[in-house]
Amino acid sequence: MDTSIAPLAAQTRNAQPPRHDAPLELDITQLQRHMIVTRRKVRAGQYLYRNGQPFRALHFVHAGFLKTCELSEDGREQVTGFRMHGDLLGVESIGLGAHTCDAVALDDAEIWELPYPLVLDALQRIPELRVRLAAALAEEIRRDRVWMLVIGTLPAEQRVAAFLLDLASRLARLGFSARHFILRMGRADIASFLALKHETVSRALSHLEKLEYISVLRREVKLLDIPKLRACVGTPCTVQ
Amino acid sequence: MDTSIAPLAAQTRNAQPPRHDAPLELDITQLQRHMIVTRRKVRAGQYLYRNGQPFRALHFVHAGFLKTCELSEDGREQVTGFRMHGDLLGVESIGLGAHTCDAVALDDAEIWELPYPLVLDALQRIPELRVRLAAALAEEIRRDRVWMLVIGTLPAEQRVAAFLLDLASRLARLGFSARHFILRMGRADIASFLALKHETVSRALSHLEKLEYISVLRREVKLLDIPKLRACVGTPCTVQ
């Protein structure tokens, strides 16, 4: 495992523009003064952590793209989310000794590790951090609930549309184009996340393309008609 | 709205046995020494809070039964969970000024209100509370993720079985029977929570009854063969 301690100023080829509304962004810079933050690289396809492994740190995604997977005892798997720059990973394991899910890099990633005991120390000294951490956890809950709403109330094609709009919105907040982007995950991952099968996702993308709402070429996506996309989803997503 | 400040020792007809492993149970008694806890009664069918209302307090369920509903702008509704004694409500709104979902009593409930500013104060003075609150939020995330797994990977009948087992497990932790209980919610609420329609829930319950795994009479449920139920779900639920 490629783990190293290095100055945080270093840039990587995956470096992404700063995000200003990330729940912990401001605190990350503050946290650096209070604890040693380990920079860790995770190559595409590698696990950042796995179900059952000891929980020792929170993980701040500095660059790259990851998915989180919930696992059942009998081998079923459910993608529960995708993480990119500015997102915090591992919060779901707070209060436990071990991780309860997998985190897999879908693209070479740089992770800043925040040792949990040091985070607890910092919570004592930095009042604002207490508010921020709780807010970050609450935001995680809200995000999950929004997807429960999407999955529970929308048919397949609209789920896919909602997914694309959400991705676009998050990329836009990072300063990337919301209209033209590359999917970092395969159809199967999208399908799992949306509680569908990968063929259904394929069909939905093809149909949205036929409607000229989007254009798709393998993993390259262009959103051609965002208002129409939003309309068919009930406009829960705010993009631009 | 029936809101009163009263000694916490008072008993109500809905009083339930204490729960010893609740994330905040111990802190609740501790919190009483640090803040005024308002006891609030919410009658069946009434809202504890609604989407958009100002967020001022966390709500500890002392007695009764509630559901939380996520809402979309175009009127869709998704039940995101059911709460009973020992559960904490409103954590999803931390960091925001207003609630983002509805909380509805399905049965006369007694709620202990913890004013959020006072909770923040207490966080400063009680180190253990910091750990506990974060853990409670994390547990909320884990619960949601387990249901994403259930909904995303199991067919209708097995979702219903998983739902019954989860309910049984939670009731058992409160000291109630896991094999015989009354559903406090209607078929439609179960259906929404499981991303199904109420007729499908009805069918599933009838079929599980025909298999003699359970017996159902309106809202009265008996679990006749818990091992079989667990088997058809992949044993993610631990009951007894």
Next chain:
DNA sequence: ACGTCGTGTAACAGCGCGTAACGGCGGCCC
């Protein structure tokens, strides 16, 4: 008594699933 709401059953329709085949792309070894 009446109306309303929640529930159970049935018949039908349709969305999405399962399987399969095909094609493109990239990695690997020769």
Next chain:
DNA sequence: GGGCCGCCGTTACGCGCTGTTACACGACGT
């Protein structure tokens, strides 16, 4: 470099589960 193979994505087809619709029954409140 060329050929092979495996993975990913797309599309087609038939079917099954689930949604839809409809109706009947019972509980409950008015």
